[in-house]
Amino acid sequence: MSTVSVKHHQMFIDGKDVDAPQAFEIRSPATEELVCTIAKGSVEHADAAVESARRAFESGVWSRKPKEERAAIMKRIADRFGEELEELIELETMANGATVRQATGFHCGLAAPHMLYFAEQAESYEFERAIPTKAYPTHSVNTIIREPVGVCAAIVPWNFPLVLGLWKIGPALAAGNSIVVKPDEKTPLSLLRAAQIAYEEGVPAGVFNIVTGDGAEVGARLASHPDVDKVAFTGSTAIGREIMRLASGTVKKVSLELGGKGGVVMMPDADLSYSIDGALFGCMLYSGQICESGTRLFVHKDKYDEVVAKLVERASTIKLGDPTDYDTDMGPVVSARQRDRILGYLDQAKADGATFALGGGAPEGPEFEKGYWIAPTIITNVTNDMQIAREEIFGPVLVVIPYDSIDHAVELVNDSEYGLTAGVWSTDYEAASELAARLRAGTVWINNWHMVDPSLPFGGYKQSGVGRELGPDALNEYTEAKHVHLDLAGRHDRLPFDLLISTPLPE
Known part of the structure; x- marks a missing residue:
């Protein structure tokens, strides 16, 4: 042998x-x-x-x-x-x-x-x-x-x-x-x-x-x-x-x-022709194993059902498989320990009453019997106080939470111990910039994600x-x-030594 x-x-x-x-x-x-x-x-x-x-x-x-x-x-x-x-x-x-x-x-x-x-x-x-x-x-x-x-x-x-x-x-x-x-x-x-x-x-x-x-x-x-x-x-x-x-x-x-738990606000005017893909890109690139991922998506209540349906439709096209194949969109997570950690969070989300609109575990198929796999997962019926919305999962898991108003969205994004990244999707650049100014995070992306430039600082607020x-x-x-202080006075009478020694120097 x-x-x-x-x-x-x-x-x-x-x-x-x-x-x-x-x-x-x-x-x-x-x-x-x-x-x-x-x-x-x-x-x-x-x-x-x-x-x-x-x-x-x-x-x-x-x-x-x-x-x-x-x-x-x-x-x-x-x-x-x-x-x-x-x-x-x-x-x-x-x-x-x-x-x-x-x-x-x-x-x-x-x-x-x-x-x-x-x-x-x-x-x-x-x-x-x-x-x-x-x-x-x-x-x-x-x-x-x-x-x-x-x-x-x-x-x-x-x-x-x-x-x-x-x-x-x-x-x-x-x-x-x-x-x-x-x-x-x-x-x-x-x-x-x-x-x-x-x-x-x-x-x-x-x-x-x-x-x-x-x-x-x-x-x-x-x-x-x-x-x-x-x-x-x-x-x-x-x-x-x-x-x-x-x-x-x-x-x-x-x-x-x-760590991070990036909050993303999809404003009512967002162009869904690209912001849906953008939200998935922000969350699920590299199987979600990026600290600055946008893992909490806040959607206006009037757009919520439409956005969730489109997210599920597009995420269902993500191709899992051999990471060395150029056609593969998403590979495995890094280890059995990481896979099991993610699965534990998903189990807790179910116990807390969340709903899985897509995924929720390992993908099916003989090609996934070996390796450490998690399917793209979209979770609804989530409140911002649930564990799945508060802790860093480090997996391809997106929680979608409705908001009533921009003030409400700001409150939800900032209600986190983390402050690494945040984001906004909108066609109104002025309104998006005003919103970005209210989000407590080291980087706020508008209409994109993962745009890290070496000439721009990167780091986080809070924890x-x-x-x-x-x-x-x-x-x-x-x-x-x-x-380094180089004194140019050059003469005793121009120096402040008399603050300590008042006796004149001898002639």
Whole structure:
């Protein structure tokens, strides 16, 4: 009986491949087949990576490299991401179940342009600026210098590992920091390749490290490590609270991009010829496994039945199947644990009296006997206080709730512990903009969804996070502000020393 060997991947620490005695198995979410293994890192590996990152930072090999040289290397990395797009797509989709179309457009296709944006920021960011000041109490020149924080830790989720990883790696490198990245153990492969590419293109050893391991062990160690100066995390709100607690022991800088329960208002004048598809796109892209998905759709009561009928009609055409097939619209969810978690929420929704207009479980058919599948699901008879409307499901589940007036819609959208995203569908741009201004969320999309631009900030209100990623100020999260005061008085009688010492100087 022959056995098919699978590739084993190692970690990347201090410019070298590093193995571990134990390994994780990575299985296809579509077939449950073993596709590869990867080293299971430990606290010792996390410590080694941080030590390497600190050594590289203090040496100045990257932190004191001219910003133009850092930018040139980062541009080469961006070029490589474009050249190796097909390989990156394969590495990402074999582990997280994204369809090849989605991976091309989002999961991996955004890597090169987002990295290029941070490369350009490395050149254009104002690392030093003079601040005009009054002549009182003395004449002086004052400068604000933005310096790299030092060693950064990035803890990255499984849904968009490459792009969400680059949202942390890009600004960290642009600012001159060193970084240790802990990907989710289910989906580390694209980030591992990114670290290797960076090293090949001139990022010095120790500046960009990958440690794969359990979050409770390796992630917790990085968050609490005394030699880590900043931690960036994307994931659930519950884990974000723990990251913040662990980081508080050494008062390190923290940025958190956490959960969401995006509220979407479909105004009575919305053009249903595209807003129906838009609402489904906003909720069910990548099987709903996106923190910023629009999962609560609020529809005016006079349009409710019509909108639900059209949603069901269009969602019924979503083709589930092999994620490597370009014709597939939706693949599996990432794991058995995630599938069972979603099914638990659906069971609770039934118990609470909600109605399933479409879906409500696993799809039928022999092709779905293996893998982790959830059918597109649309739920009605939902009130905003039900669990299904309040907690992040992370699956292809859309709840549709009626509203009476715009004021009522605003109240419903904002009645959430989350505030990551919100949205409006309308043909009246002025009214839609006025409504958007009343929604408490870090991003409000009007007549579209998932439009994440690296030049615009992304992050959440309330329990959806702390800080912002992307945008013109992204490097602020990865730098410290230093004020340097150069006094030009030059004479004792022009200085305020007499506030303490009144005795005149001897002649």
